Amino acid sequence: MLVTGATGQLGRLVIEALLDIDPAAKISAIARDGKAAAALAARGVHVHVADYDRPETLDAAFAGVDRLLLISSNDLGHRLPQHRNVIDAARKAGVKLLAYTSVLHADTSTLGLAEEHRQTEAAIRASGVPFVMLRNGWYTENYAASIPSALQHGALLGSAGDGRIASAARADYAVAAAKVLLSSQDQAGKIYELAGDASYTLSEFAAELARQSGKAVAYKNLPEAEFKAVLVSVGLPEGLAALLADSDAAASQDALFDDSRELSALIGRPTTPLTASIAAALAG
Structure with missing residues (x-):
C-alpha cells in the first residue's frame, strides 16, 4: 500500500497508525523531499521521492x-490538477482501491474549501x-493552534x-485511514462521514x-471580513486567512457538525475529547 503526502501532519500519523496495526504490512510512502522522509525510511517504510506536480515521478512510484x-494537497486553488495527476497514475498502475481524504459532507457542504474536494471526488x-x-x-x-494567542489576549476570535x-x-482520522487501508472487508464505493463523537x-x-x-x-465573535482582516494582520497569507474565515462562517451554520459517530x-x-486536545496543547 502507498501513502501520499507522507511527511505532512496527517501523513506521518497515518504511517504510525499502519505500523501500529500491522507492523508486517508492506508500506510505501511518497514524499517530495527524501531527507524529510529519512525517519520513515529508517523504520522500514519504502520511500519514493515524487511530486503531485510531476506525473512522471508518480508513475514510477505507483508500480x-x-x-x-491520496491525502489531499494543501496547495489551495491548485489541488484539482495535482489530484488528477495522482488519479491518472493510479488508473495506469491498476490500483485496486484509492482512498481519498475529502471533507465532511463534501457533496452538500457550504465550506469554500469543499469545491475542490467535490471536483476531486x-x-x-x-x-x-x-x-x-x-x-x-x-x-x-485547527482551533488548538489559536490557544497561545487566546491566552495572551484573553480572547478567542472567530x-x-x-x-x-x-x-x-x-x-483519530489517521487511524481511520489506516483501518480502511488494512481492512479485509471490501471498501470499494464506501463513503465515510467522519467527525468527533461530541460537538462544541x-x-x-x-x-x-x-x-x-x-x-x-x-x-x-466577529463578522467574517473582520476576522479575515485580523488573521492577515497577524501574518497569515491572504488565501489561508480567507479559508479560515470562510470555514468559521460556514461553521456558524453547522457545516462542521455531524453526529453519526462513523x-x-x-x-x-471514542474519538479524542476536546478536553484532552486542549490539555495536550497546553502541555506543549
Missing part, C-alpha cells in the same frame, strides 16, 4: 501498488478506479457564532480553555 491513500468516480471516500471533519488542532463543531484529533461551540471551547489554564478567556465506529474507540 505494483494495490491500495493507495468527481474525477475519482470518472476514472473507474475503485474508491473509498474518507470525508474528514475538522481537526481539533466567526462561528453558536455553530456546533464536531471535530476530532488528527490522529467556540464559546464552550474558550470556557474549557479558561478552566484548564486558569486564565480568563472569552470567545469574541469515525468512532471505524476506529473502534
Whole structure:
C-alpha cells in the first residue's frame, strides 16, 4: 500500500497508525523531499521521492501498488490538477482501491474549501478506479493552534457564532485511514462521514480553555471580513486567512457538525475529547 503526502501532519500519523496495526504490512510512502522522509525510511517504510506536480515521478512510484491513500494537497486553488495527476497514475498502475481524504459532507457542504474536494471526488468516480471516500471533519488542532494567542489576549476570535463543531484529533482520522487501508472487508464505493463523537461551540471551547489554564478567556465573535482582516494582520497569507474565515462562517451554520459517530465506529474507540486536545496543547 502507498501513502501520499507522507511527511505532512496527517501523513506521518497515518504511517504510525499502519505500523501500529500491522507492523508486517508492506508500506510505501511518497514524499517530495527524501531527507524529510529519512525517519520513515529508517523504520522500514519504502520511500519514493515524487511530486503531485510531476506525473512522471508518480508513475514510477505507483508500480505494483494495490491500495493507495491520496491525502489531499494543501496547495489551495491548485489541488484539482495535482489530484488528477495522482488519479491518472493510479488508473495506469491498476490500483485496486484509492482512498481519498475529502471533507465532511463534501457533496452538500457550504465550506469554500469543499469545491475542490467535490471536483476531486468527481474525477475519482470518472476514472473507474475503485474508491473509498474518507470525508474528514475538522481537526481539533485547527482551533488548538489559536490557544497561545487566546491566552495572551484573553480572547478567542472567530466567526462561528453558536455553530456546533464536531471535530476530532488528527490522529483519530489517521487511524481511520489506516483501518480502511488494512481492512479485509471490501471498501470499494464506501463513503465515510467522519467527525468527533461530541460537538462544541467556540464559546464552550474558550470556557474549557479558561478552566484548564486558569486564565480568563472569552470567545469574541466577529463578522467574517473582520476576522479575515485580523488573521492577515497577524501574518497569515491572504488565501489561508480567507479559508479560515470562510470555514468559521460556514461553521456558524453547522457545516462542521455531524453526529453519526462513523469515525468512532471505524476506529473502534471514542474519538479524542476536546478536553484532552486542549490539555495536550497546553502541555506543549
